[in-house]
Amino acid sequence: MDLSYSDEELAFRDDVHGFLDAHLPSELSDKVRAGIALSKADHERWHAILNAKGWLAPNWPKAFGGAEWNAVQRHIFEDACALAYAPRIVPFGLSMLGPVLQKFGSKAQQNHWLPRILSGADWWCQGYSEPGAGSDLASLTTAAVRNGDHYVVNGQKTWTTLGQHANMIFCLVRTDKDVKQQEGISFLLIDMNTPGIEVRPIVLLDGGAEVNEVWFTDVRVPVENLVGEENKGWTYAKYLLTHERTNIAGVGFSQAGLAAVKRIAKSEMAGGRPLIENPHFAARLAQVEIDLMAMSTTNLRIISRAAAGQAPGVESSMLKVKGTIIRQEINDLARRAAGVYAMPFASEAVAGANDALPDPLQAGPVAKQYFNNRKLSIFGGSNEIQRQIIAKSMLGGGK
Known part of the structure; x- marks a missing residue:
């Protein structure tokens, strides 16, 4: 490749x-x-x-x-x-917020926040999704009301990845309820140590708790932490999401995952022969490798456009859909290749087993990765919604 x-x-x-x-x-x-x-x-x-x-x-x-x-x-x-x-x-500070601040932030915001992202002084998380506003993000209800030189924020965000580690969160908030949904949203930078913020972990299918709910109760945010103009946050959010969806394609991770599948399939036997020689398995493996090669080329074109100052358009939705499908297919192939040895969630569960088992470093994480990566179809905008975006863009209009 x-x-x-x-x-x-x-x-x-x-x-x-x-x-x-x-x-x-x-x-x-x-x-x-x-x-x-x-x-x-x-x-x-x-x-x-x-x-x-x-x-x-x-x-x-x-x-x-x-x-x-x-x-x-x-x-x-x-x-x-x-x-x-x-x-x-x-990615939240470096790949998401950073480009937004560089394009839409004030000089003071750039001078203050960008060096802190690089130094690691700030750990950022993303406050976008809400219980009633996931793929339909424009329906968010977390409200920010101007009160002198502060906004007072009330509401809830969910699926906040690594929010338990963060000291800062960039949030989409509603600052005008009397206009069209997309026109009443603003982009705020909020200190997670501000009184009134509570982080609650969400335990996932694989047993981990990498995502969280974040609750805001009368949280006061300085007005200077507004990025760009009030009620223009939807523009900035769309710019950020195109970068997020390009990153979600995960070409490098898919390539590493594909290499791991090949290693397992060469050592596991099926019908007296290495699994990689099984015609059905080999055909699936070849198809996902072809798809990955094509996606890698497309990803390079889009990154090149972004480097030239152009925000990716509908192509980022295409990458998001195809990238998640490929990663999930690779996870499924790995699970099938490891067989019953993929059942433990943790590599420690197979440590010390007999020599007939695959290397625990190969078999142990297979099930965990398979279950964890079911989320790829949903976060960053569900694949169903992305397909609608692609259809409307390529075929025009539509309802």
């Missing part, structure tokens, strides 16, 4: 691999490989290593402290990190 790289790009790839070999801590890569949840300290450690190298924000302009890499460089870096089992960089 390699591209035809120039000499300069090949040299860059060698630099990336050399950096990962020298600076990616084995304690972190072993955890990622084994499907063990990373702690806040683990994330912060890798964040700091990349920041010291100047590689933490590949998509940011150099003027804001980013690496300002082109699309191919980003592809090379993300592919290498995924295959090396590097921790995924938490």
Whole structure:
């Protein structure tokens, strides 16, 4: 699944691999490989290593402290990190809020918040979805009422990923109830330590609690924490979501997952032969690899447009849908390849078993990843809604 790289790009790839070999801590890569949840300290450690190298924000302009890499460089870096089992960089500050502040934030907001994202001084989470406003985000009801030099916020957000670690949250709030839904929304930056904020964990099917409910009761937010103009937040939200959906495609993670499936299928036997030689399994494996190659090329085109200052359009919805389908198919193939050994949720459950079992680092996380990644069809805008967006954009109008 390699591209035809120039000499300069090949040299860059060698630099990336050399950096990962020298600076990616084995304690972190072993955890990622084994499907063990990373702690806040683990994330912060890798964040700091990349920041010291100047590689933490590949998509940011150099003027804001980013690496300002082109699309191919980003592809090379993300592919290498995924295959090396590097921790995924938490995207909320770097990949979501950062681009919004760079395009719509005030100079004061850029000068204050962007360096803090890079340094790790702030851990951001995203306050978008609500119990009654998920895919139909414009129906959100969390309200912010202007009171002097503050907004007073009341309401609830849900599915807030890693909100238990965050000290800051960027939120969509309703600031005008008397206009069309999309026209009465604003974009606020809120300190999670403000009185009136409560974070409640949500336990998921795999037993983890990476998502949360966040409750706001008379939370006072300084007016200077409004990004852009009041009631223009929907414009900023759409810009952010196109970046989020492009990232959700997860090309590098799919490539790493596909490599893991092949390793398992080569060692597991079916009918006296390696599973990878089973015609039905091999056909499914080949199809997902073809789909991944096509998506990787499309992803590069969209990233290149974004690097040129263009926010991705309907293509980001296409990537979101196809990317999640591919990742879920790879998870299912891994589950089928590991068979009964995929049943434990934790790698510790198969440790010490007899030699007939696959490597626990392969079998242990399979079920957990399979169950956890069922969410991919829903977050970032459900696939059903994304298909409607694609249809309306490509075929026109529609109801």
